[in-house]
Amino acid sequence: QVWLLAFGAVMMLWLGSGVQSFIHRHDERLASLASLIFGLFVMAAGLLGASAAIEGGLVYRVTGETSPATVVRLVYDIFSFLGNDSLAMVTMLGAAVVAVAALAAHAMSRAVGYVSVVTAAVNLATSLTVFTTKGSFSLEGSFTDIGQIVTMVWLLALSVDLIRPTKTPAVAPIVSTPDAALRDRRHAV
Numbered sequence: 001q002v003w004l005l006a007f008g009a010v011m012m013l014w015l016g017s018g019v020q021s022f023i024h025r026h027d028e029r030l031a032s033l034a035s036l037i038f039g040l041f042v043m044a045a046g047l048l049g050a051s052a053a054i055e056g057g058l059v060y061r062v063t064g065e066t067s068p069a070t071v072v073r074l075v076y077d078i079f080s081f082l083g084n085d086s087l088a089m090v091t092m093l094g095a096a097v098v099a100v101a102a103l104a105a106h107a108m109s110r111a112v113g114y115v116s117v118v119t120a121a122v123n124l125a126t127s128l129t130v131f132t133t134k135g136s137f138s139l140e141g142s143f144t145d146i147g148q149i150v151t152m153v154w155l156l157a158l159s160v161d162l163i164r165p166t167k168t169p170a171v172a173p174i175v176s177t178p179d180a181a182l183r184d185r186r187h188a189v
Contacts, residue, residue, distance in 0.1 A: 005049070010045070013042065054082060058075045
């Protein structure tokens, strides 16, 4: 599982650079927005990598049969906090910025914008599970699974939007001849 998290961190960087490039190609005025999105993807990848390293190290030390249940519970809580709550907050910010890029700036499809809004809302709720101790909205509750499923759908929607062909109108090449330039000057006056 730790290797899959590390692989997911690398894939997160790749997707983030693709989204940044896509938005920047759409409109160069959105370069700062694209850089912000890439920065949030880098932060998410860093959290995934850090949680993979911490989980791998702690599980290696705690898997012995002599480990008390409280230590095992502590390892689970640390991983849940890093993997679910902290990552959910970064994902919420990233999804909100992608929603702005898609819905307000029209840099991506509207479907991605709507999925981003839902993802931001669900991940905000997921990041708040650290404040409850029992039930489906706690760290070990089932709501974190819903947040992960919604985030996977969002990442899939982003990926599909990146590979779809862009809808740019075909522009006829402008052929400039001396007669055409003279005619254009006469019409401009």
